[in-house]
Amino acid sequence: xxxxxxxxxxxxxxxxxxxxxxxxxxxxxxxxxxxxxxxxxxxxxxxxxxxxxxxxxxxxxxxxxxxxxxxxxxxxxxxxxxxxxxxxxxxxxxxxxxxxxxxxxxxxxxxxxxxxxxxxxxxxxxxxxxxxxxxxxxxxxxxxxxxxxxxxxxxxxxxxxxxxxxxxxxxxxxxxxxxxxxxxxxxxxxxxxxxxxxxxxxxxxxxxxxxxxxxxxxxxxxxxxxxxxxxxxxxxxxxxxxxxxxxxxxxxxxxxxxxxxxxxxxxxxxxxxxxxxxxxxxxxxxxxxxxxxxxxxxxxxxxxxxxxxxxxxxxxxxxxxxxxxxxxxxxxxxxxxxxxxxxxxxxxxxxxxxxxxxxxxxxxxxxxxxxxxxx
Numbered sequence: 001x002x003x004x005x006x007x008x009x010x011x012x013x014x015x016x017x018x019x020x021x022x023x024x025x026x027x028x029x030x031x032x033x034x035x036x037x038x039x040x041x042x043x044x045x046x047x048x049x050x051x052x053x054x055x056x057x058x059x060x061x062x063x064x065x066x067x068x069x070x071x072x073x074x075x076x077x078x079x080x081x082x083x084x085x086x087x088x089x090x091x092x093x094x095x096x097x098x099x100x101x102x103x104x105x106x107x108x109x110x111x112x113x114x115x116x117x118x119x120x121x122x123x124x125x126x127x128x129x130x131x132x133x134x135x136x137x138x139x140x141x142x143x144x145x146x147x148x149x150x151x152x153x154x155x156x157x158x159x160x161x162x163x164x165x166x167x168x169x170x171x172x173x174x175x176x177x178x179x180x181x182x183x184x185x186x187x188x189x190x191x192x193x194x195x196x197x198x199x200x201x202x203x204x205x206x207x208x209x210x211x212x213x214x215x216x217x218x219x220x221x222x223x224x225x226x227x228x229x230x231x232x233x234x235x236x237x238x239x240x241x242x243x244x245x246x247x248x249x250x251x252x253x254x255x256x257x258x259x260x261x262x263x264x265x266x267x268x269x270x271x272x273x274x275x276x277x278x279x280x281x282x283x284x285x286x287x288x289x290x291x292x293x294x295x296x297x298x299x300x301x302x303x304x305x306x307x308x309x310x311x312x313x314x315x316x317x318x319x320x321x322x323x324x325x326x327x328x329x330x331x332x333x334x335x336x337x338x339x340x341x342x343x344x345x346x347x348x349x350x351x352x353x354x355x356x357x358x359x360x361x362x363x364x365x366x367x368x369x370x371x372x373x374x375x
Contacts, residue, residue: 028113038108044195055185
């Protein structure tokens with residue numbers, strides 16, 4: 001009853017971490033029906049393509065194996081040598097077919113679940129030889145599913161095979177009237193074509209089994225809401241994850257800050273270590289507001305963008321440090337810095353005005369901060 005309740009509570013899809021943990025354990029979706037179908041199809045195709053060369057090599061090796069020189073009859077070691085030569089020759093002749101079959105097994109196995117090798121999955125487990133759990137597996141829903149698939153495969157493949165044998169009975173019976181080399185090559189072609197015909201029924205079974213295996217795998221890894229919450233807390237608490245989150249937040253904040261920077265009225269600098277961009281709109285702001293700030297490399301980037309948009313730079317190290325240390329982006333400046341910032345803005349507004357001929361530029365203000373203003 002508890003297991004049923006737990007299963008009903010698994011309403012959340014598996015998280016990437018849960019999927020990755022399952023993969024590390026070697027738990028990935030697989031379809032044996034797909035593997036069998038691909039192996040049959042590729043094997044039949046390979047036999048059809050290689051029937052001529054393979055048939056010729058087999059005839060040659062069989063002929064060599066059946067011919068014994070008179071001088072070799074009385075040599076007791078010759079039998080082992082002849083057997084080894086024949087076996088190696090046949091193996092080399094069948095090597096291309098074996099390579100194609102091995103490749104098809106590998107590719108079909110990783111087609112839906114990807115490559116996965118886990119020492120943990122290969123390690124021996126006592127529960128695998130537990131008779132109680134073995135009996136449970138025999139009478140489980142998965143075993144019933146496998147039984148139904150086996151019956152379906154037997155029925156479909158059996159009907160197709162009987163129909164094909166009935167159709168090609170004349171061709172099969174005619175093989176005995178052909179020459180040895182021609183008959184072997186023809187027989188290989190018949191075998192390859194038979195594999196392809198019989199595999200046509202397996203395609204239907206694989207087409208049903210692959211989606212079913214994917215659905216069953218996702219269902220098995222589903223999580224409860226509590227599991228999702230606990231995993232989130234565990235993941236969020238890792239130092240590398242926190243560091244990555246902070247780096248991403250800083251990147252986003254910096255990008256947004258640089259987009260606002262062209263609206264600044266002035267950038268107050270240290271002049272190299274700090275940079276603070278201020279904007280003041282008399283209609284909507286009670287006091288000048290910090291729209292960008294940074295130090296070292298970010299300060300240099302702020303100065304570069306200010307230069308691109310012809311925003312005045314005003315070097316005032318004490319004021320730049322005070323603004324940097326006492327404000328955040330989006331904040332209005334502290335009241336104790338009103339006077340110093342007002343002097344800077346007044347100077348900037350005056351030098352930005354159109355000048356009449358002969359009018360001189362205003363004197364640059366000297367900004368001095370008291371200890372109270374700086375802190």
